[in-house]
Structure formats: C-alpha cells, structure tokens
Amino acid sequence: xxxxxxxxxxxxxxxxxxxxxxxxxxxxxxxxxxxxxxxxxxxxxxxxxxxxxxxxxxxxxxxxxxxxxxxxxxxxxxxxxxxxxxxxxxxxxxxxxxxxxxxxxxxxxxxxxxxxxxxxxxxxxxxxxxxxxxxxxxxxxxxxxxxxxxxxxxxxxxxxxxxxxxxxxxx
Ligand SMILES: [Zn+2]
Numbered sequence: 001x002x003x004x005x006x007x008x009x010x011x012x013x014x015x016x017x018x019x020x021x022x023x024x025x026x027x028x029x030x031x032x033x034x035x036x037x038x039x040x041x042x043x044x045x046x047x048x049x050x051x052x053x054x055x056x057x058x059x060x061x062x063x064x065x066x067x068x069x070x071x072x073x074x075x076x077x078x079x080x081x082x083x084x085x086x087x088x089x090x091x092x093x094x095x096x097x098x099x100x101x102x103x104x105x106x107x108x109x110x111x112x113x114x115x116x117x118x119x120x121x122x123x124x125x126x127x128x129x130x131x132x133x134x135x136x137x138x139x140x141x142x143x144x145x146x147x148x149x150x151x152x153x154x155x156x157x158x159x160x161x162x163x164x165x166x167x168x169x170x171x
Contacts, residue, residue: 010103017101041103043106045106047064048071
C-alpha cells in the first residue's frame, strides 16, 4: 500500500484510541495523537528502498538493507510489534496506544495486498487475507477505492462520537 493509505489507517487508529480514552477533541493531545497516528502508520515501510520512510530514517533503512532484510518481513512482523511495545512503553498511555495501534494498522492493511506479509518472520511464509484476484495491489485503482473508504471511515468516526443521537435517529 502507498504511504498515504497507511497514513489514513494510522489516523483512524488514533481516532479510535482518542475515543476509547475519552480525550477532549479540541485539545493539543488530540492534535498530537492524530499526527503521531499518521506518522506511525507509515513507519513499517522503512524496509522498502526508496520509500519516504526509508529516506527519512536513512540510518535504519541502510542497516536493514545491509542485513538483507526484505520488504514486508521483519518490520511487518509480530516480533517487531513486541519490540515496539517495549520501546514505546515509557510514553504516556495515550501516545503509547496511538503509536502501537497505528504501527499495527500497517501490517494489518498490508494483509490485503496481493503479495502478503511475513507476519511470523523469521518464518518465511506469507499471509494474505484476500484471494489474489481481489487482493489490492500497491498503487492500483482498488487501492484508491480502499483509501477513499478509509477516508470516509475517518470522517464518520468523529461524527458518530460527537453526534451519536443524530445518527441513531437517522439510521
Ligand atoms: Zn508495508
């Protein structure tokens, strides 16, 4: 998936955590959490040569390249998610959960990609949720449709939270 698709998935993750923790929507914490969600959602692609994250986090992407770590392996795996938990533990709870869920949203939506993800790296079998003929290829029309769906969800979540009674009467 493209970086913008992962950013929206990270944004949605942050929205869900903000609602779960009952954070005031008009606060600095909300702005910080949404920004963190957008960034953390794209982080796993530091393993993809040429990606924005690989450029931004050059020392890390160079190290992964040197170690011959392939795309959608280590940084998209459960084992790395455990490492993220340990590394982000010192963060305040709101930012910890936003970072963790936004990061996890990345391999989760990559499971819809036709190439699959090595979730259980270092075991090299790939997991894919959709059959190949409907799987979402990176940069394809189906990814654009999927991104618009995510965008709709990202707008719907705050509406549902702010105006639950209005939606209940209209649905
Ligand atoms: Zn990825």
